[in-house]
Amino acid sequence: xxxxxxxxxxxxxxxxxxxxxxxxxxxxxxxxxxxxxxxxxxxxxxxxxxxxxxxxxxxxxxxxxxxxxxxxxxxxxxxxxxxxxxxxxxxxxxxxxxxxxxxxxxxxxxxxxxxxxxxxxxxxxxxxxxxxxxxxxxxxxxxxxxxxxxxxxxxxxxxxxxxxxxxxxxxxxxxxxxxxxxxxxxxxxxxxxxxxxxxxxxxxxxxxxxxxxxxxxxxxxxxxxxxxxxxxxxxxxxxxxxxxxxxxxxxxxxxxxxxxxxxxxxxxxxxxxxxxxxx
Amino acid sequence: xxxxxxxxxxxxxxxxxxxxxxxxxxxxxxxxxxxxxxxxxxxxxxxxxxxxxxxxxxxxxxxxxxxxxxxxxxxxxxxxxxxxxxxxxxxxxxxxxxxxxxxxxxxxxxxxxxxxxxxxxxxxxxxxxxxxxxxxxxxxxxxxxxxxxxxxxxxx
Numbered sequence: 001x002x003x004x005x006x007x008x009x010x011x012x013x014x015x016x017x018x019x020x021x022x023x024x025x026x027x028x029x030x031x032x033x034x035x036x037x038x039x040x041x042x043x044x045x046x047x048x049x050x051x052x053x054x055x056x057x058x059x060x061x062x063x064x065x066x067x068x069x070x071x072x073x074x075x076x077x078x079x080x081x082x083x084x085x086x087x088x089x090x091x092x093x094x095x096x097x098x099x100x101x102x103x104x105x106x107x108x109x110x111x112x113x114x115x116x117x118x119x120x121x122x123x124x125x126x127x128x129x130x131x132x133x134x135x136x137x138x139x140x141x142x143x144x145x146x147x148x149x150x151x152x153x154x155x156x157x158x159x160x161x162x163x164x165x166x167x168x169x170x171x172x173x174x175x176x177x178x179x180x181x182x183x184x185x186x187x188x189x190x191x192x193x194x195x196x197x198x199x200x201x202x203x204x205x206x207x208x209x210x211x212x213x214x215x216x217x218x219x220x221x222x223x224x225x226x227x228x229x230x231x232x233x234x235x236x237x238x239x240x241x242x243x244x245x246x247x248x249x250x251x252x253x254x255x256x257x258x259x260x261x262x263x264x265x266x267x268x269x270x271x272x273x274x275x276x277x278x279x
Numbered sequence: 280x281x282x283x284x285x286x287x288x289x290x291x292x293x294x295x296x297x298x299x300x301x302x303x304x305x306x307x308x309x310x311x312x313x314x315x316x317x318x319x320x321x322x323x324x325x326x327x328x329x330x331x332x333x334x335x336x337x338x339x340x341x342x343x344x345x346x347x348x349x350x351x352x353x354x355x356x357x358x359x360x361x362x363x364x365x366x367x368x369x370x371x372x373x374x375x376x377x378x379x380x381x382x383x384x385x386x387x388x389x390x391x392x393x394x395x396x397x398x399x400x401x402x403x404x405x406x407x408x409x410x411x412x413x414x415x416x417x418x419x420x421x422x423x424x425x426x427x428x429x430x431x432x433x434x435x
Contacts, residue, residue: 119283211386213284214291215291233385237385240346246386
């Protein structure tokens with residue numbers, strides 16, 4: 001057994017036992033000068049993904065990212081590297097990057113019938129949800145800021161008009177003040193109504209929901225009955241029973257076809273309604 | 280990797296029930312836990328066998344739900360008897376193909392299972408237990424879904 005394989009297997013044992021620091025240092029070739037930067041076999045991609053997994057458990061996001069990137073430069077289609085990278089980027093709030101790598105991992109899982117498909121589908125949904133939540137927060141903050149500024153402008157305009165009123169002309173003063181109050185009220189109400197509208201529309205259309213997991217679909221596949229399911233869910237079912245969930249007729253993974261139009265519709269729905277990723 | 284689908288799926292079934300309610304005659308008694316629910320069901324049409332009775336169903340969702348079926352049994356409580364039916368043993372075990380590994384489908388839900396059981400009671404005309412009930416209740420150690428039931432009488 002080569003030294004690097006030995007170190008890797010020992011690292012795996014430490015990982016299994018929950019000793020992530022120990023696993024990290026075994027995946028790295030412990031060197032007194034560069035304790036973490038040198039890895040036992042710089043050409044072995046599995047060492048990088050294993051170490052990334054240990055570092056993921058330790059919340060060392062930056063080093064997860066560098067390990068995954070190194071791994072991807074050696075082996076661009078490494079599913080685990082994309083998967084761990086997405087998780088680290090998500091923790092660092094790089095939502096676009098995280099989603100991109102989560103989708104890449106998902107594509108590889110689907111193509112290789114990988115058992116991690118369900119977990120990877122979950123990460124894709126989480127990325128979409130958190131990306132939406134982040135955009136939503138920014139949008140709300142901007143809206144509130146615009147609202148406050150507009151009110152401030154109206155107030156300024158009123159004050160300028162009041163300054164120009166002849167001394168003692170109380171009727172004119174009152175008219176200016178009333179008009180300004182009304183305008184400010186209208187402005188506040190319009191913004192408030194927009195906010196309420198946003199809260200109301202929180203309903204997930206039936207067509208977007210997978211009848212097995214009850215989640216919004218990420219990668220819908222269609223069976224010969226014409227019904228679509230989330231790929232991860234139906235694959236999980238077919239592993240136990242190669243039958244159509246509706247008709248119980250024989251059904252195998254090879255019979256499934258991607259439903260591209262529905263996939264796009266679900267994608268567009270989630271882009272606008274990221275909250276639904278956790279409906 | 281385990282599916283890990285159960286908690287989210289059960290939570291979503293719960294949300295759906297809270298939002299849309301349940302069909303008449305079916306009521307969720309205890310549904311806060313994501314592993315175990317209790318329902319009360321009663322027969323709506325006048326069936327002299329079950330007249331005025333309410334029955335309690337226990338659902339146990341395993342980690343592999345909904346890929347595998349929930350374990351569903353009637354449980355006995357004061358004023359909640361075990362219904363008399365040729366496919367229901369006196370210990371509450373229900374012989375229904377939908378609840379076995381072969382008959383189950385992941386598109387079924389707790390609600391749809393309740394409805395199937397409700398209609399199984401509604402249409403029953405035989406005021407009797409399954410053949411061999413006493414012996415079965417004494418001897419059975421298996422989990423309901425693993426039992427290979429013989430469907431003695433498919434007319435019920």
